[in-house]
Structure formats: C-alpha cells, structure tokens
Amino acid sequence: MRMKIGFEIHEQLATKRKLCCDCPTDYREAPPNTNVCPICTAMPGAKPMPPNVKAVDAVIELALMLGCEVVLDQPIYVQRKHYDYPDLPAGYQHSSTPIGINGELVGVRIREVHLEEDPGAYDPVAGTVDFNRCGVPLVEIVTEPDMHSPEEARRFLRQLMLVLDYSGRVRPEPGTLRADTNISLEGGTRVEIKNINSTKGAYRAVKFEVMRQKALIERGAVIPYETRAYLESQMITVPMRMKVVDFHVIPDPDIFPIVIDRARVETIRKRMVEVPHQREQRLVKQYQISQAVAGVIVSERELADLFEAVAKEVDPKLVATWFQTNLKKVLNYMKLRAADVRFTPEQFGGLLRMVKDKRITPEQGELVLRELVKQPAELEKLLRRIGIPITVELREKIKLEDRLKVVPLKHGELEAAVVKTLEENPKAVEDYLKGRKEALNFLAGKVMKLTRGRADPREILKFLSAKLKGKKKRRVSRRTKRSK
Amino acid sequence: MGRGTLEKLGAIQQGELSATKNVQQALDRIKKLDKKIKAFIELNPNALAEAEAIDRKLKRGELAGKLAGLTIGIKSNINVKGLRATCASRTLEDYVSPYDAEVIRRVRDAGGIIVGMNNMDEFACGSSGETSSFGPTDNPAAPGHIPGGSSSGSAAAIAAGMCDLCLGTDTGGAIGNPASHCGVVGIRPTQGLVPAHGLIELAVSFDQVGPLAPDVYGAALMLEIIAGRNPNECTALDSPSVNYSDKLDIDIENIRVGTSSKFRELTSPAIMKVIDGAVEKLHHLGAEVVEVELPNLEKGLSAYYVIMSAEFFSATRKFDGRKYGRRIEEVCGDEVLRRIKCGEYISRMEQRDKYYKRALQVRTLMRREFKEALDRVDVIVGPTVPKLPHQLGTKLSPAEMYAYDYLTSPISLAGICAGTVKAGEASGIPVGLQVQGKVLGEETVLRVMRALEAVK
Numbered sequence: 028m029r030m031k032i033g034f035e036i037h038e039q040l041a042t043k044r045k046l047c048c049d050c051p052t053d054y055r056e057a058p059p060n061t062n063v064c065p066i067c068t069a070m071p072g073a074k075p076m077p078p079n080v081k082a083v084d085a086v087i088e089l090a091l092m093l094g095c096e097v098v099l100d101q102p103i104y105v106q107r108k109h110y111d112y113p114d115l116p117a118g119y120q121h122s123s124t125p126i127g128i129n130g131e132l133v134g135v136r137i138r139e140v141h142l143e144e145d146p147g148a149y150d151p152v153a154g155t156v157d158f159n160r161c162g163v164p165l166v167e168i169v170t171e172p173d174m175h176s177p178e179e180a181r182r183f184l185r186q187l188m189l190v191l192d193y194s195g196r197v198r199p200e201p202g203t204l205r206a207d208t209n210i211s212l213e214g215g216t217r218v219e220i221k222n223i224n225s226t227k228g229a230y231r232a233v234k235f236e237v238m239r240q241k242a243l244i245e246r247g248a249v250i251p252y253e254t255r256a257y258l259e260s261q262m263i264t265v266p267m268r269m270k271v272v273d274f275h276v277i278p279d280p281d282i283f284p285i286v287i288d289r290a291r292v293e294t295i296r297k298r299m300v301e302v303p304h305q306r307e308q309r310l311v312k313q314y315q316i317s318q319a320v321a322g323v324i325v326s327e328r329e330l331a332d333l334f335e336a337v338a339k340e341v342d343p344k345l346v347a348t349w350f351q352t353n354l355k356k357v358l359n360y361m362k363l364r365a366a367d368v369r370f371t372p373e374q375f376g377g378l379l380r381m382v383k384d385k386r387i388t389p390e391q392g393e394l395v396l397r398e399l400v401k402q403p404a405e406l407e408k409l410l411r412r413i414g415i416p417i418t419v420e421l422r423e424k425i426k427l428e429d430r431l432k433v434v435p436l437k438h439g440e441l442e443a444a445v446v447k448t449l450e451e452n453p454k455a456v457e458d459y460l461k462g463r464k465e466a467l468n469f470l471a472g473k474v475m476k477l478t479r480g481r482a483d484p485r486e487i488l489k490f491l492s493a494k495l496k497g498k499k500k501r502r503v504s505r506r507t508k509r510s511k
Numbered sequence: 512m513g514r515g516t517l518e519k520l521g522a523i524q525q526g527e528l529s530a531t532k533n534v535q536q537a538l539d540r541i542k543k544l545d546k547k548i549k550a551f552i553e554l555n556p557n558a559l560a561e562a563e564a565i566d567r568k569l570k571r572g573e574l575a576g577k578l579a580g581l582t583i584g585i586k587s588n589i590n591v592k593g594l595r596a597t598c599a600s601r602t603l604e605d606y607v608s609p610y611d612a613e614v615i616r617r618v619r620d621a622g623g624i625i626v627g628m629n630n631m632d633e634f635a636c637g638s639s640g641e642t643s644s645f646g647p648t649d650n651p652a653a654p655g656h657i658p659g660g661s662s663s664g665s666a667a668a669i670a671a672g673m674c675d676l677c678l679g680t681d682t683g684g685a686i687g688n689p690a691s692h693c694g695v696v697g698i699r700p701t702q703g704l705v706p707a708h709g710l711i712e713l714a715v716s717f718d719q720v721g722p723l724a725p726d727v728y729g730a731a732l733m734l735e736i737i738a739g740r741n742p743n744e745c746t747a748l749d750s751p752s753v754n755y756s757d758k759l760d761i762d763i764e765n766i767r768v769g770t771s772s773k774f775r776e777l778t779s780p781a782i783m784k785v786i787d788g789a790v791e792k793l794h795h796l797g798a799e800v801v802e803v804e805l806p807n808l809e810k811g812l813s814a815y816y817v818i819m820s821a822e823f824f825s826a827t828r829k830f831d832g833r834k835y836g837r838r839i840e841e842v843c844g845d846e847v848l849r850r851i852k853c854g855e856y857i858s859r860m861e862q863r864d865k866y867y868k869r870a871l872q873v874r875t876l877m878r879r880e881f882k883e884a885l886d887r888v889d890v891i892v893g894p895t896v897p898k899l900p901h902q903l904g905t906k907l908s909p910a911e912m913y914a915y916d917y918l919t920s921p922i923s924l925a926g927i928c929a930g931t932v933k934a935g936e937a938s939g940i941p942v943g944l945q946v947q948g949k950v951l952g953e954e955t956v957l958r959v960m961r962a963l964e965a966v967k
C-alpha cells in the first residue's frame with residue numbers, strides 16, 4: 028500500500044541568549060523561574076528586543092545545509108501564533124515566515140525552515156510552570172510528504188539529526204527534538220501525530236500508525252482527519268482531544284521584519300561545515316575508501332575530522348578499516364562518542380604505523396587503542412602498561428616509534444603457555460573435543476592472559492588447534508584400542 | 512497654581528519654591544478636587560520623600576535634572592515600579608508593576624516626581640473617559656462634560672492644576688482628544704520616537720507615549736526628556752535627541768501651513784468657526800496658508816478600528832486569568848469586550864484578507880496621502896475633534912463614540928506627529944487646534960503651537 032509521510036521538526040538552537048531578551052538559555056541547570064525577565068514572561072507592557080542575530084544566523088546556516096534557498100531582500104515577518112495554554116505567558120508564540128525554502132536532504136524535499144520560540148514547561152500534575160525555557164529559540168524544519176515507509180522516515184530523520192549535529196547550531200543535549208508527523212495511506216486521510224521525541228519514537232509511531240490505518244482501510248472504515256498523540260510508553264498513538272484551532276496569525280507589530288541580504292548569507296556559507304552526506308561522497312573519492320566505511324566515518328562529525336587528520340599520516344585505507352572496526356568497536360564498548368576522544372591524530376597515526384610495519388599485531392594494536400582512548404599517553408607508556416616489553420638497547424638506539432618496537436614471545440614461551448592452559452582447563456578441552464567450538468576462544472583468552480597480551484592471537488589459535496588435534500587423535504586411537 | 516512650566520522650574524531652581532512644597536501643593540489639590548474629578552486612581556506614597564531628595568540635591572548645588580521638582584501624573588497603562596498599572600480595568604486591579612517603563616526611567620532621571628497614576632478609559636478603549644472601571648473622569652474645563660479619552664485623567668489633572676505635567680498615551684487620538692476637550696496641550700509623537708517598553712498596549716503599532724501639559728513649553732520639555740532611541744526596542748526610530756524647548760520662540764514667518772476642506776466636511780460648524788479663527792491668527796503671524804488634498808481622510812477611522820482590534824485581541828491573550836487576577840473577558844467592560852471579539856473575528860484565518868489586509872492597505876494609503884500633502888507644506892492644521900464633548904452619562908452608540916476619532920486616527924495610520932493646543936472656545940467648551948507635522952517634525956509643530964499660544 029502506498030503511503031506518504033512528512034515531518035515538522037523542532038530543535039532548540041544553541042544560542043546563549045533567548046530570542047527576544049537577554050536571558051540565558053540554560054533552562055536545565057537553573058532553578059525554576061530564575062532565567063526570566065519581564066519580556067520573556069510577557070509582563071504587561073514589556074516589549075521584545077530585536078530578534079537575536081545569532082539565532083537568525085543559525086537558521087540561515089541550517090537552511091543552507093539542507094540545500095534551501097534563503098529568502099533574500101524580502102521582509103521575513105516574525106508572527107504571533109495565538110493559543111491558550113499555561114506554558115505560553117503572552118498567549119501567543121513567535122514564529123517567523125520561512126527563512127529557507129525548497130531544500131532537499133537524501134531525496135526528501137524540505138518545504139521550509141523558519142525560526143520559532145519555545146514556550147515554558149508546564150507540569151500539569153503539580154500545576155506549575157517554569158518559564159526558564161520560554162523564549163529559547165527553535166528552528167522548525169518542514170518537509171514535503173516524500174517518505175513512503177517507516178524505514179524511509181527513520182533514515183531521513185537519522186540523516187537530518189546528523190546534519191543538525193554537524194552544524195553545531197542546535198543544542199547537543201538529548202531530548203530537545205520535537206517532531207510532528209503526518210501520514211496518509213492511499214485511499215485514506217491525512218493524520219497528524221504529535222508528541223514525538225526521538226528518531227526511534229518517530230519510527231515506532233509511524234509504524235503503528237500505518238498498521239492502524241491499514242487495518243481501518245481494509246475493513247472499509249473511513250479514516251477521520253485528526254491529530255493524534257504518540258504515547259512513548261505504550262508505543263501507540265491516541266486521538267488528541269483538541270479542537271481544530273485557528274492561530275489567528277498576525278505579523279508581530281512589536282518586531283520589524285527581518286531582511287536578509289546576500290552578503291550575510293555568503294559570510295555564513297563560508298564558515299559553514301560540510302554536510303555529512305556530501306562529506307561521505309568526498310571521502311569515498313578522495314581516499315578511495317568504500318561507501319560503507321565512509322558512511323561509518325561521517326556518522327559523527329568529530330570522527331570524520333579525526334579520520335581526515337589521521338589519514339594525512341598513514342595509508343587512508345588502513346585508517347578507514349581501523350575506524351570502521353577497531354575504533355568504532357572500542358568507542359561503542361566504552362559508550363563514548365568521537366567528541367569525547369582526547370588522543371591526538373598523531374598518536375593514533377603512530378599506532379597504525381606500528382601495526383602496518385608489523386612491529387605489533389593488530390590485536391595488540393587494539394589493546395593499545397583501548398588504553399589510548401581510556402587515557403591518552405605516549406605509545407611507549409601504553410605498551411608498557413599492557414605488558415609489551417621494550418628492551419633497554421632498543422630504547423637507547425632508536426627514535427620514538429622504533430623504541431616502541433615489541434619483542435615477540437619466543438616460540439617455546441607461547442607453547443608453554445598453551446600447554447599450561449590446556450592442563451588447567453580440562454573442562455574446556457573436553458567441551459571442545461565434544462564439538463563445542465566456542466571453547467577454543469575461551470582457551471585462547473586464557474593463553475592471551477598468560478602471555479599478558481603479547482602473543483599474536485592467530486599464533487595462539489594455531490598452536491591451540493594443533494595441540495587439541497593431537498589430543499583428539501590420541502583419544503580416538505585410545506577409543507579404538509578399547510573397542511578392539 | 513497658575514504659573515507656566517518655565518516659571519515654575521525657575522522658581523524651584525532659584526529656591527523660591529521647594530520641590531517638597533510643590534508636591535505638597537499638588538497632593539493638597541488632588542485631595543481637594545479629585546473626589547469629584549477622578550483624575551487619579553492611585554497616588555505615589557513616596558512622592559514627598561522623592562521631593563525631599565531633589566531638594567537636598569538642589570541645596571547642594573547638584574544637577575537635579577530638567578524636570579527637577581515638577582509633579583508628574585502617569586497614565587495607568589504605563590509601568591511605574593511599585594505602583595499599580597491597572598489600565599483602569601478590574602483585570603489588572605491588583606497588578607503592581609515590577610519594573611519601570613523606559614519613559615519612567617527617563618522621567619525619574621530628569622528629576623520628575625511621580626505623584627500618581629491617572630484615570631483612563633479601560634485599556635485605553637474609549638474616547639470619553641467613561642469606560643474606566645474606577646468611574647468616569649469629569650472635565651475641569653467644562654464641568655459635567657466628558658474630558659475625552661482615553662488619557663482622560665491626565666488631561667483633567669493638568670486642566671485642574673493637580674500636577675505640572677502628565678504622560679499620556681495615544682493610539683488613535685487618546686492624547687489630542689482629551690487635550691482638546693480640556694483645553695490643555697498634548698503631543699502625539701512620531702511613531703517610534705518615544706520608547707514603548709513598559710506601555711501596556713492597546714495596539715502596539717499605533718501606541719505612543721506623549722506629554723500633556725498646561726503649556727507648549729511644558730509639553731516640549733517633557734517630550735525632549737522621553738524621546739530618543741532605546742536600543743533594546745525593535746520598533747524605536749533611530750532618532751537624534753532634540754532640545755525642543757529651546758527652539759519654541761522662533762517666529763513662524765514663511766512657515767507653510769496647510770488646511771483641508773475635508774476637515775470642514777467632517778466637523779461641526781461651531782468648532783470650525785474657532786479653527787478658522789486660529790488659522791487666521793497664524794496667517795497674521797506670517798505663515799502662508801495653503802489648501803492641501805487629503806482625499807481619503809474619512810477612510811482612516813474604520814481601517815484604524817480593524818487593525819487596532821486585531822492587535823488588541825492579540826495583546827490581551829496574556830490576561831488569561833492564570834497570572835493577573837481574572838480572565839479579561841470575565842471582568843472587562845462592554846467596550847473592551849467588543850474590541851476583543853471584533854479582533855478575534857477579524858484575525859481569523861478566513862477573514863484576514865477581507866478586513867485586516869485591506870485595513871493595512873488603507874494604512875499605506877494614509878501614509879502616502881499625508882506624505883504627499885506634507886511634502887508641500889510644513890504642517891497641516893485643523894480641528895483635533897470633530898464635535899464638542901457630550902454630557903457625562905449620555906448614551907452613545909459605538910459608531911457615535913468612534914466618530915470622535917475621525918481626525919486623529921488617520922495620524923496614527925500615517926505614523927506622523929501631531930500636537931493639540933487650545934484654539935478657543937465654543938459654547939464655553941475648549942476647542943483644540945491640531946497641528947500635524949512630518950515624520951520627526953515635532954520641532955516645527957511645537958513652534959506653530961507656541962506661536963498660537965503666545966497670541967492669546
């Protein structure tokens with residue numbers, strides 16, 4: 028069944044001051060109703076200050092990043108959108124006419140991008156309102172209904188979040204996203220869903236709604252035009268008891284229209300960051316890496332920045348592989364984002380060079396990387412920390428990188444460790460011989476521990492397999508003997 | 512009181528009259544007269560203390576400001592920290608201002624002593640002073656008649672000598688109209704000349720704070736104190752500060768004064784007779800009188816009421832009953848409710864093109880028409896109000912009431928400035944001459960007003 032899905036996305040802009048007054052925007056930290064003034068609480072007679080230039084610039088930048096044309100040399104009106112709710116002290120919300128129009132992101136057309144203002148935070152249970160948030164500038168992004176499945180919708184939202192994240196112009200804290208979506212199935216009616224707070228939520232809401240509408244259409248029922256709310260806890264949508272409201276929109280007579288000239292747009296365009304999907308294409312071309320790897324690398328702006336810095340030092344393809352597998356793995360395991368990484372590109376580059384020159388094994392390299400992420404230090408220190416020995420002579424003779432050269436284990440050393448492991452873990456050996464392959468990994472881990480991580484895991488596996496094969500043969504022959 | 516603003520300032524500066532004594536006299540006079548006139552809603556309990564502070568400054572020979580020691584009345588829709596800005600409405604009955612309006616800050620800096628908050632039409636919705644929830648104001652210059660509105664209490668306070676100067680506000684004639692009926696001087700400044708921060712709006716795009724005074728000098732002095740850019744406001748003009756009061760007595764020879772036959776069409780003959788006399792006087796003083804075209808003048812009134820209602824509806828949404836006493840619709844008077852309902856209707860999505868948009872077109876038309884006329888002359892003079900004030904308590908239809916604004920609302924639409932000065936009397940009731948000037952043409956307007964005043 029064909030369907031059309033569109034979004035209206037609100038995100039808070041990362042400005043220090045509110046849109047029409049000088050109050051700070053850190054509504055989360057401050058005690059309730061402390062970051063307020065007569066203007067943002069709409070005290071009688073208070074007049075707005077001219078709209079925050081940084082907020083307008085941020086919206087222009089986001090519009091450009093979403094491929095929009097910026098509305099030039101024409102009045103952009105800051106309008107009053109009236110509705111009655113405790114969180115709205117003026118009884119109206121400021122909302123501008125479009126600043127950017129006709130954009131596009133991953134095949135979804137962006138209808139418009141404009142500026143809005145956040146209301147306060149109302150707690151219906153306590154009956155209290157905190158106006159700290161009131162007046163924080165928002166960007167609203169409206170798409171055309173160009174998505175045709177919940178998966179497409181999710182893909183678009185992820186990409187959009189990535190663009191917003193890249194821009195650095197929206198607040199990075201989670202939970203600032205607010206999305207409304209509208210969905211219509213072929214033969215049905217357009218239904219709006221409000222109250223969506225995450226990409227995951229949007230996907231679930233759309234998925235639920237498609238199912239619900241499909242079932243109705245199949246039963247021959249008429250889908251009413253309505254606004255529904257997404258209930259995060261139950262992952263369903265329910266009708267909102269809301270009248271069709273007329274916002275009585277008028278241009279705010281308190282605020283002169285905003286007029287944007289070309290010079291302003293060009294200045295912003297110059298300092299604007301590269302959009303992730305364009306960066307992805309560039310990385311593919313410039314570094315001759317696969318689309319998939321490039322996709323992983325651009326998934327965080329800082330990750331991509333780091334990649335390009337390291338790729339200057341070492342073979343980009345090796346860097347790309349390491350980013351996609353090892354670094355991502357380590358970061359995910361430690362629940363870190365690339366932005367949290369504190370080691371330098373040179374440190375990482377040095378590590379990769381050592382791997383490349385086979386001075387350490389890739390597995391040792393990953394161990395070093397873990398340490399590097401935990402606590403950046405000189406490679407030599409890290410190697411020592413995890414027990415990879417460095418001889419005195421070597422340290423004397425060679426330069427920093429060469430100093431890091433690792434002395435491999437002697438052949439006998441590894442063999443001894445393997446034998447010891449097999450002796451100490453008869454149960455695992457038994458399991459393996461019964462056909463449970465995972466037991467081998469367990470044993471390999473034990474060997475790794477005994478050799479303090481210095482051994483090459485492939486070597487360990489080779490030795491282990493060989494020894495175990497020997498045991499198996501012996502066992503089989505024993506059994507044959509007995510049966511005979 | 513009797514003496515002019517300049518003389519009184521001189522007396523205070525010379526030490527002949529202390530600020531404290533001046534304030535005491537004002538308070539005594541208010542106490543004596545205000546039960547009947549109802550020009551004030553609330554008095555400033557700190558007025559005497561503030562006066563004493565000014566006296567100490569003067570005694571030490573310090574600069575105490577251009578308004579030092581003068582008593583000032585403030586319209587109740589302007590925020591004065593610590594006093595109630597009720598807008599003469601039950602909605603804001605208990606609203607004590609937590610901040611000073613920008614104009615109040617300037618008045619205080621200039622040494623003006625705020626004696627109290629003046630009565631007015633509820634939320635400035637009225638042309639007679641009768642819609643106040645605190646009772647109607649009487650006209651000291653024509654007892655038993657309306658003082659005009661909505662700055663009713665301010666004009667009456669000046670006319671009764673209860674204070675030296677007042678700050679009123681004008682949206683569609685609310686300074687000129689009561690100034691005319693009470694025989695005092697009032698100025699509606701050019702849109703955006705005076706900061707609006709702290710003025711509780713009737714219709715933001717028209718609202719202007721302006722002075723009411725017993726004489727042109729007083730009005731000029733107050734205007735130069737409050738005028739000038741406030742960088743924190745969006746709609747403030749980037750205007751230089753002008754010492755209006757220094758340039759009042761330059762003669763008006765070679766000034767071109769425009770009149771329009773439209774005024775005669777819309778105005779009662781008794782008033783026109785007084786106005787003709789005033790124009791004649793200006794002519795004798797050397798002004799050149801020429802006829803100008805204002806072909807669409809009468810269209811202004813209805814366009815004004817459309818835009819004003821839409822903006823008023825919007826402005827009153829904050830009075831939702833959650834923060835300031837009860838919801839406005841539950842406690843306001845008929846006129847306020849009428850304008851809210853009108854505004855709600857007009858600003859509906861399906862109605863916008865029909866009313867609001869067309870009214871905005873008339874606004875552009877009015878701006879152009881006055882610009883063209885004022886390109887040919889320095890000022891345009893005519894009556895401020897087309898009819899004499901009615902007796903207090905007379906029932907008027909809304910249309911009859913709105914008709915008081917025929918000649919003032921076009922000025923608001925055009926965004927230009929205008930001053931009212933007493934031209935004479937008809938049946939013993941004051942009649943004001945309205946002097947309309949170019950954008951930021953206050954200096955010339957005040958000169959013409961002063962010339963006429965000096966003849967009397």
